[in-house]
Amino acid sequence: MADLPVSPLAPDHFPDLSEIRGLRLGVAEAGVRYSGRTDVMLATLVPGTTIAGAFTTSATRAAPVLDCEGKIGHDSPDGAAILVNAGNANAFTGIAGTRAVDSLTKATAKALSLPATRVFTASTGVIGEPLPSERVAAVLSDLAHQDAANWESAARAIMTTDTFPKGAGATVSTPDGQIHIAGIAKGSGMIAPDMATMLVYIFTDAAMSRAELQSLVDRFTPVTFNAITVDSDTSTSDTLLVAATGTGPKATAEGPFATALHDVMRALAHQVVRDGEGATKFVEVDVTGAAHAADAKRVAMAIANSPLVKTAIAGEDPNWGRIVMAVGKSGARADRDRLSIRIGPHVIAENGQLAETYTEADGARYMKLPEIKIGVDLGLGDGAFTAWTCDLTHAYIDINADYRS
Amino acid sequence: MADLPVSPLAPDHFPDLSEIRGLRLGVAEAGVRYSGRTDVMLATLVPGTTIAGAFTTSATRAAPVLDCEGKIGHDSPDGAAILVNAGNANAFTGIAGTRAVDSLTKATAKALSLPATRVFTASTGVIGEPLPSERVAAVLSDLAHQDAANWESAARAIMTTDTFPKGAGATVSTPDGQIHIAGIAKGSGMIAPDMATMLVYIFTDAAMSRAELQSLVDRFTPVTFNAITVDSDTSTSDTLLVAATGTGPKATAEGPFATALHDVMRALAHQVVRDGEGATKFVEVDVTGAAHAADAKRVAMAIANSPLVKTAIAGEDPNWGRIVMAVGKSGARADRDRLSIRIGPHVIAENGQLAETYTEADGARYMKLPEIKIGVDLGLGDGAFTAWTCDLTHAYIDINADYRS
Numbered sequence: 006m007a008d009l010p011v012s013p014l015a016p017d018h019f020p021d022l023s024e025i026r027g028l029r030l031g032v033a034e035a036g037v038r039y040s041g042r043t044d045v046m047l048a049t050l051v052p053g054t055t056i057a058g059a060f061t062t063s064a065t066r067a068a069p070v071l072d073c074e075g076k077i078g079h080d081s082p083d084g085a086a087i088l089v090n091a092g093n094a095n096a097f098t099g100i101a102g103t104r105a106v107d108s109l110t111k112a113t114a115k116a117l118s119l120p121a122t123r124v125f126t127a128s129t130g131v132i133g134e135p136l137p138s139e140r141v142a143a144v145l146s147d148l149a150h151q152d153a154a155n156w157e158s159a160a161r162a163i164m165t166t167d168t169f170p171k172g173a174g175a176t177v178s179t180p181d182g183q184i185h186i187a188g189i190a191k192g193s194g195m196i197a198p199d200m201a202t203m204l205v206y207i208f209t210d211a212a213m214s215r216a217e218l219q220s221l222v223d224r225f226t227p228v229t230f231n232a233i234t235v236d237s238d239t240s241t242s243d244t245l246l247v248a249a250t251g252t253g254p255k256a257t258a259e260g261p262f263a264t265a266l267h268d269v270m271r272a273l274a275h276q277v278v279r280d281g282e283g284a285t286k287f288v289e290v291d292v293t294g295a296a297h298a299a300d301a302k303r304v305a306m307a308i309a310n311s312p313l314v315k316t317a318i319a320g321e322d323p324n325w326g327r328i329v330m331a332v333g334k335s336g337a338r339a340d341r342d343r344l345s346i347r348i349g350p351h352v353i354a355e356n357g358q359l360a361e362t363y364t365e366a367d368g369a370r371y372m373k374l375p376e377i378k379i380g381v382d383l384g385l386g387d388g389a390f391t392a393w394t395c396d397l398t399h400a401y402i403d404i405n406a407d408y409r410s
Numbered sequence: 411m412a413d414l415p416v417s418p419l420a421p422d423h424f425p426d427l428s429e430i431r432g433l434r435l436g437v438a439e440a441g442v443r444y445s446g447r448t449d450v451m452l453a454t455l456v457p458g459t460t461i462a463g464a465f466t467t468s469a470t471r472a473a474p475v476l477d478c479e480g481k482i483g484h485d486s487p488d489g490a491a492i493l494v495n496a497g498n499a500n501a502f503t504g505i506a507g508t509r510a511v512d513s514l515t516k517a518t519a520k521a522l523s524l525p526a527t528r529v530f531t532a533s534t535g536v537i538g539e540p541l542p543s544e545r546v547a548a549v550l551s552d553l554a555h556q557d558a559a560n561w562e563s564a565a566r567a568i569m570t571t572d573t574f575p576k577g578a579g580a581t582v583s584t585p586d587g588q589i590h591i592a593g594i595a596k597g598s599g600m601i602a603p604d605m606a607t608m609l610v611y612i613f614t615d616a617a618m619s620r621a622e623l624q625s626l627v628d629r630f631t632p633v634t635f636n637a638i639t640v641d642s643d644t645s646t647s648d649t650l651l652v653a654a655t656g657t658g659p660k661a662t663a664e665g666p667f668a669t670a671l672h673d674v675m676r677a678l679a680h681q682v683v684r685d686g687e688g689a690t691k692f693v694e695v696d697v698t699g700a701a702h703a704a705d706a707k708r709v710a711m712a713i714a715n716s717p718l719v720k721t722a723i724a725g726e727d728p729n730w731g732r733i734v735m736a737v738g739k740s741g742a743r744a745d746r747d748r749l750s751i752r753i754g755p756h757v758i759a760e761n762g763q764l765a766e767t768y769t770e771a772d773g774a775r776y777m778k779l780p781e782i783k784i785g786v787d788l789g790l791g792d793g794a795f796t797a798w799t800c801d802l803t804h805a806y807i808d809i810n811a812d813y814r815s
Contacts, residue, residue, distance in 0.1 A: 064742070064743070064744040066738065096731070097734045097759065100762075100763075132735065133763070312810070313810055316811040317811065319807065320810070326538045329470050329538065330468070330537065333470030333471065336469075339469040339470060341469070341502065342504065357504040358506070358507075358538070399807050401807075402804050405717070406803070
C-alpha cells in the first residue's frame with residue numbers, strides 16, 4: 006500500500022530496549038507481498054524458555070493461530086522459535102493454509118534442531134490468498150544464523166499498515182539481579198483483517214514457570230490488549246506470545262515483575278491505538294460505578310466503539326449526548342438519573358441532565374487536546390473498566406475504502 | 411444543519427398514499443430548533459382506533475418514549491392523538507423533560523377533548539437540551555383544527571438529517587371492501603442520536619383489535635426495522651406506532667392484511683437505510699445455513715455493522731476477506747471449512763477457500779452496482795436472517811464530525 010504518513014500520535018522515537026539473554030532475533034526480505042523491505046522475523050529462544058500466549062477468539066481464525074493454540078499449553082525442556090511473516094495472513098486458505106504452516110514449522114525446526122511442536126508461527130496481511138511459503142522457507146537458513154537484528158528492525162519486519170514500529174520494555178530490580186522485559190507489536194487497531202492484524206511478542210530473561218507466566222498473560226490481557234479498539238472489527242490472526250528465557254533471576258506472579266509486565270503490555274496496547282487507522286486523538290474511556298465489572302466493560306466498549314462518539318471526537322465536538330446514547334445501547338444496567346459524565350476535568354452531566362457548571366466553551370477547549378479522557382459514572386455499584394480507543398476520521402475511510410481498488 | 415444533497419439511493423418521488431378514514435393530519439412551524447420549515451406533526455384519530463407500538467430498548471431512552479411505553483398496552487374506547495416535534499429529542503433532560511411531556515400531552519388532550527392517556531408524543535433532534543415545549547403548545551390549537559396536511563407534508567415535518575421524506579402504503583382487497591395502509595418514517599439510520607432518531611407512523615382503516623395489531627407489530631418489527639443498521643448506534647428515541655382506525659373492513663392477523671403491513675414496514679425500513687448518512691450503496695446481507703435463527707442474525711448484523719466491510723463496499727472492493735472476518739467475530743457458531751460466500755450471483759468462497767470459478771474481475775464489476783447483495787451460507791443448519799445496511803463513506807464523517815462545531 007502507498008506510504009501512509011506517520012500517525013500524529015506516534016511516540017517521538019523507538020524506545021531503547023534491553024537485550025534479552027537467551028534470545029536471538031533475525032529479519033529478512035522474503036518478498037511475500039512487499040518489496041524493498043523486510044517482511045519476516047525469526048526469534049530463537051534457548052532451552053528452558055517458557056512461553057505463554059493469548060489468541061483471537063474469532064471463529065474464522067487463521068491456520069497459524071490454530072497451530073499455535075495447540076502448542077501453547079505444554080511444558081517442554083527444548084528451545085523454541087517464533088517465525089512471523091507480514092503481507093499474507095494465511096487465513097481462509099483451506100487445507101493449503103494448514104499445509105503451509107506444517108511445512109514452515111518443519112523447515113524451521115530442522116534449521117534450528119528443534120521439535121516442530123516448539124515452533125510458533127504467525128502470518129499477517131491479506132486474507133484468502135495462498136501463502137507463498139516457499140519464499141519464507143528460502144530465507145530460513147539465513148535467518149537461523151543471524152544475530153544482527155535489533156528490536157526496532159524486528160518491529161519493522163512485522164509491520165503492515167502500521168505507520169511506526171512499536172516497542173516497549175522495562176527493567177525490574179530483584180535481590181538476584183535485574184530482570185529485563187522487551188516487547189514489540191504490530192497493528193493499526195484490532196482491526197483490518199486484510200492488512201493490520203495485531204501481533205505482539207514480549208521477551209524476558211526472567212525465570213518463570215509456563216503456568217505462572219500464562220497466569221500473568223491471562224490476568225493482564227483483558228485490561229490491556231482486550232481493552233483497546235479502533236473500529237470494533239476483530240482480526241482472524243491476533244496473537245500475543247510472551248517468552249521467558251530463564252537466563253535471568255527468578256520472577257513470581259506477584260510483585261514487581263508482574264507490574265512491569267503489565268506496564269509493557271499496556272504500553273504496547275496504547276501504541277496500537279496511537280497507530281489506529283486515521284487516528285488523530287488518543288482516547289481513554291473510564292467507566293466507574295457500574296453494577297459489576299462486566300457491565301463497566303460493556304459501557305466502556307460501547308462508547309469506545311461508537312462511530313458517532315468517535316466522529317464527534319474527530320470533530321472536536323463535546324457531543325455528550327452521543328455518550329448518553331452509547332451508555333443506553335450498551336445493554337448494561339443504567340439509571341439515567343444517576344449517570345454522570347466528565348470530559349477531562351469538566352463534569353458535563355449529572356443527575357440525568359446537563360451540569361449547571363458546564364459550559365460549551367470549556368468542553369470545546371478541552372476537545373482540542375490530542376489526548377481525551379471520557380469519564381462515565383453509573384452511580385450503581387463498584388464495577389469499573391478502562392478502555393482506550395482513537396477517533397474516526399476521513400483517513401480511516403481513505404485507508405479502508407481505497408486500499409485494494 | 412446545512413442542506414445535505416438528497417441521497418443517491420432516494421426513490422424517484424414520494425409515493426401516492428391513500429387517505430385513511432378516521433385520521434386527520436396537521437403540520438405546523440413551531441420553531442423548536444429550525445426556522446423556515448414545518449417541525450411539528452399532529453395525527454388525530456377517531457374513537458375505536460387501536461394502537462400498537464415498538465420502542466427503542468436503550469437504557470437512556472427519552473422522556474416521550476417512557477411516556478408512550480406506559481400507554482401502549484391498554485385498550486380504550488376513546489380517540490387518540492400522536493404529536494411529534496423535530497429539532498429537539500427531549501432526551502436526558504431530567505425531570506424537566508418529564509414535565510414537558512406531561513404539559514404537552516395535557517394541552518393536546520384538552521385541545522382535542524381526549525384523555526391524556528390517549529396522547530402519544532415523540533421528539534427527535536438534539537439530546538440534552540431542554541425542550542421549549544411552549545413553542546409546540548403555541549401551535550396546538552391551530553393543529554387541532556387542521557385537516558389540510560397530506561402525507562408528504564407530514565413526512566417532511568418530522569425530518570431531521572433526512573435528505574428525503576419517507577412514505578409507503580398498500581391497499582388490500584377483502585370481501586368487505588378495501589383496507590388502506592399508509593405510513594411515514596424519518597431517520598437517516600438507527601443512528602445519530604442528536605439529529606436522526608428513527609420515528610415511524612403507520613395508519614390503516616382496518617378494524618383490528620389492539621392485541622392482534624400488537625402481535626403483528628411484534629412479528630414484523632424484528633425482520634424490518636430491527637433488521638436495518640447504518641452504524642450500529644441505537645437511538646434514545648426510536649418509536650414505531652401503528653394505528654388502525656376501524657373505519658374500514660375487519661382485518662385478521664393472518665392473511666393479506668398482515669402481508670401488506672409487513673411490506674409497508676419493510677419498505678419504510680429500506681427507505682431509512684437508503685437515507686443512511688453518507689450512503690451510496692444499498693446492501694442486503696442474506697445469511698443462511700446457521701445453526702439457529704439467532705446465530706443467523708448475529709452473523710448478518712456483524713457483517714452489516716462492520717466498518718471494514720462497509721468501507722470496502724464504499725470503495726467498490728469485493729473484499730470478501732472482511733466478510734470472513736465479520737463471520738468470525740460475530741460470536742455465532744461457524745466452521746471455516748463449511749462457509750460459503752456470494753456477492754450477487756458470484757460464488758466467491760466455498761469449503762474454506764477461494765472458489766475456483768471466481769475472478770476478481772467479476773467481483774469488481776458487481777461491486778460497481780448501487781445495490782449489493784452479500785450471501786453467506788454457514789452450512790450448519792436452517793437458521794436464516796436478512797439484514798439491510800448501507801456503505802460507510804466520507805460523507806458519514808462529514809455529517810457527524812462537522813455537524814455541531
